[in-house]
Amino acid sequence: MTRILIVEDEAMIALYLSQELSEAGYRVIGPAASNEEALQLIDGVGCDGALLDVDLGCETSEVVAIRLRERGVLFAALTGYAASCQPVAFENAPILKKPVCIKELLRVLRNW
Template identity: 40%
Template sequence: MSKVLIVEDEALIAMLLEEMLADRGYSVAGVATSVEEGEDMAKRLDFDAAILDVSLNGSYVFPVAERLDARGIPFVFTTGYGEAGLTEAWADRPVFTKPYDIGELTEALSQLIPASVS
């Protein structure tokens, strides 16, 4: 079963996402609600992919993205602002505008996670 890290500051969205991922066969490795917590989990937890909310209580999630990128862990961004919320450095990454379609999101995750992990 593939494990996913969720970095999301809205508790209700994180809980719904956890439930929807579980319904689709994913395991949630952890839920971070701040950049600091996300960075900590990104360096110490074992997981296959991550879902990163671009803005966490007014701070950008990009330090978490950098840590994941350095570890070679794939991720997608979610945002209420569309692709305009991303810096040029991350413009090539998948981004899902809230409210997002969970089917499209999990399809993107399945394409990012190597088949040997799933």
Template identity: 40%
Template sequence: MGEGRKCRVLIVEDEAMISMLIEDMVLDLGCEIVGPAARLDHALTLALQAPIDIGVLDINVDGSVVFPVADVLRFRGIPFIFSTGYDARSLPERFCGSPTLTKPFSYKHLAEMFRGSLADAACTPDAFQLLD
């Protein structure tokens, strides 16, 4: 990644196989993984305390909605991307317009979302140059 530091990505996902896929994509982007968190309480702890540059948040985590985690990240000024297998139009009003990936999503779509969300960040994933 040249001179910058690696981006730290909070992954909140309760499905083990999907979490591993996202982890692989994040690592391929040259980023570090925070978590992953498969439960809301663990995700909240990480969102409150961990050094994070961006979050990838499954909307439904073990039967709970992830919106409290998104609220914490927003309060901390940390961008996040929702990932969901459901209709993104069902987001609460405060999250309308938030970056959202519909499962299943590709490496390229994730990288493009990162590029847009991390435009002003102190870190830049290595793989952005591959998108050009």
């Protein structure tokens, strides 16, 4: 079963994504609401892919994106901002606009 890490600081969005991915047959890792939590999960249980909310309140998830790239793990960015406003670590990653369309999200995951 493919393990997908969810990094999202808004609890309702994290819960929604977790439920939808579980129903679609993915194993959800997390969700993590901060970089620290996400990095612990990556280093601990690991993941096969990730969904990263770019803006985690007082920090961005750029350090998580960098760690995932170092490990060769694919990820998509979840954001309300334009692609041109994303940190460099998100370059070439799929950008999913919030509110996330589940059909689009599942299409991205299936294409990995």
